[in-house]
Amino acid sequence: MNILKTTLSNIKSNKQLFFASVGTITTALSILGLFLFVYINLNSVLSFWNDQVQLIVYLDDEISSDEKKQLEKLFSSSSEVDSFRFVSREQAWEKFQLMFSEKSSFLKGMGFNPLPASYNLKIKPLPERLKSIQSLAEKLSQEGGVESVEYGEEWINRFETFMILMRVFLLALGALLCLGAVLIIANTVKLSVLSRKNEIELMLLTGATPGFIKFPFFLEGIFHGILGALISLSLMKGVHLYLVSRFQGSIETFGRGMDFQFIPMSFVMVIMLTSLLMGWLGSYLSLQQFLGAYKKL
Amino acid sequence: MIQLYNVYKSYNNTPALVDISFIIKKGAFVFVTGPSGAGKSTLLKLLYRWESYDKGQVLVNGINVGKLNFSKLWQLRRHIGVVFQDYKLLPGKTILENVAFALEIVGAEKKTIRYKAWEALKNVGLSHRKDAYPMELSGGEQQRVAIARALVNNPKILLADEPTGNLDPDMASEILHLFEKANADGTTVVFATHSQNVLREGNHAVIALKRGKIADTRIVA
Structure with missing residues (x-):
């Protein structure tokens, strides 16, 4: 005191x-x-x-259903992939239009759908997440019917x-x-x-x-x-x-x-x-x- | 009570005390005298270990002063009350608080502090002015407060460094009597003064210093 x-x-x-x-x-x-x-x-x-990182596999417009099946098989067997979802060209276009609804008149005026179909892959939260995404992306880009593979790696x-x-x-x-x-x-x-x-x-x-x-x-x-x-x-x-x-x-x-x-x-x-x-x-x-x-x- | 053996002390190679040896017994009253610069203050400072010494041995109340380190000095100083020429009272505290401060420092029981401080002031005849501040008192009164503060913890030894230096002869004599009273109650007193009047009046043992050496002693009891 x-x-x-x-x-x-x-x-x-x-x-x-x-x-x-x-x-x-x-x-x-x-x-x-x-x-x-x-x-x-x-x-x-x-x-x-980081949690949102998805791997998006864009598909060739001329992809065959065999190639699609082959890809889906590959996704299912990959330990890194948590889940995958197919997004058709139409679905992608709809979503795109929805996101940019203010520009809808312009979009409607386009008259064609420029977007490719894709697979959105959700990746499991593994410890070496980025590395595994990187190697998976490389592997997938070699597959037939795949146009490109994208993820926010560099960023x-x-x-x-x-x-x-x-x-x-x-x-x-x-x-x-x-x-x-x-x-x-x-x-x-x-x-x-x-x-x-x-x-x-x-x-x-x-x-x-x-x-x-x-x-x-x-x-x-x-x-x-x-x-x-x-x-x-x-x-x-x-x-x-x-x-x-x-x-x-x-x-x-x-x-x-x-x-x-x-x-x-x-x-x-x-x-x-x-x-x-x-x-x-x-x-x-x-x-x-x-x-x-x-x-x- | 106090023993010095061949003690040397110098400041920057200038000798302040040279080969000092003496013994002061318990209950004694000793004057230390000599002209200014003779080493009186230095000698006293060695006793309460405000200064260290270069050579020799100093024993105070059985404590080897030279061997004490800083954190243990309080063990020595609690046996010693010191009174200075300039009183060293705290101007922001009343005189009762000034005396009580010494009790607080040693961790005295809180309930008893006020009473003990008041009693100490009463012993020097100042209890009626307990709420006054030091600056409101005369020099003699301030010195009496300082004595009360030095004695409040019942020290075994009372050291005084020119306590009458600033006072007129009547007041000096009054102060001397207070020291003698403390001595009569069993406190060993070492009183440094250069005043021949005080020495004559006191008629106690004397250690006379000159240029740091003991020049003369008179019945060191």
Whole structure:
């Protein structure tokens, strides 16, 4: 209780500095959090699209029924294929018209159906999904009656590379911002320590244990970190809620079931814990420096 | 209670204490005297280990002071009360709080803190001013608060570094009597002063320092 009282009085006597420091930490964590937010949502888009990956086998218009049967047999025997569906030229045309109903007069004016028939293959969620799709696609494109085989491979590959880069960027940015935050906390706590120099000396003289002296300052540093984290997480939640209310409708046109993800609970815990550690480390550094002078005497 | 054996201390190769040896027995009252720069303050600082020494051995209440590391210093300092020339009172606290602070530091039981602090103030004749702030008191009164604070934890040893340095002779004599009272209650007192008046009035054992060396001793009890 006494420790808490001392901590609060430390903060009170350095109010402006405390809030400046908390504000800076909030800003740093918010920047990091927003990037994390973007990353998590892009990642969820990736996994959403990954789940949607289909292999589309476009057929020659002159495909024979034997060749069709041969293909279907191949699909059934492939371990990668979960299910397959035949889409005739007419069905494809109907769907196409439905999707672009605004342009229907133009489409009707075309007078012929340019679309080929196809097989849509749903691929099982295997661990090496992309690779197995790739090899299956190669095998199928050799088959008779197959015009071409399509899947979003390149696009997904590029997206994955981008995500790896983003991860590296996030880690580097995170490390840099954390370092900055630690230094800011260290400086603020240092000023707090210096403003209590006489009191600390008196404590040392009277026989206070090092823990008794250090604890309020540790707590002060931890307050900085936790408060900064809480404010920035609240800000991020606000941004999340805004995005959901404003853009949820439009995002659903990209894919059914997609939504804006908030930073998962485990990340929230990591952010809180990191802030706590940053606060502790900041205080530790400034106390080591301050008390170090008395150790040398 | 306090034993020094061939103690040397220097600051940047300038000797501050040279070959100091003496023994102060439990319950003694000893003056440490000498001109400014003779090493009085340094000697006291060695006793509560505010400064380290280069050579020799210092034993205080059976503790080998030189062997204590920083995290254990409190074990030594809880046996010692220190009074300074500039009082070192915290200006933002009332005098009762100033005295209570020393009790809080050593983790005294919360219920007893106020009473003990008040009693300590009463012993120096200031209980009626317990809610005053240090700046509202005269120098002599502030020094009495500092003495109350030094004594509130019942230390075995009371060290005073020129406690009367800023006070007029009447006040100095009053302060000296407070130390003598503490000594009568069993506290070992080491009192550093350069004032001949105080020395004469006190009539206790004396260690006289000159340029860091013991120049003279008078019945070290």
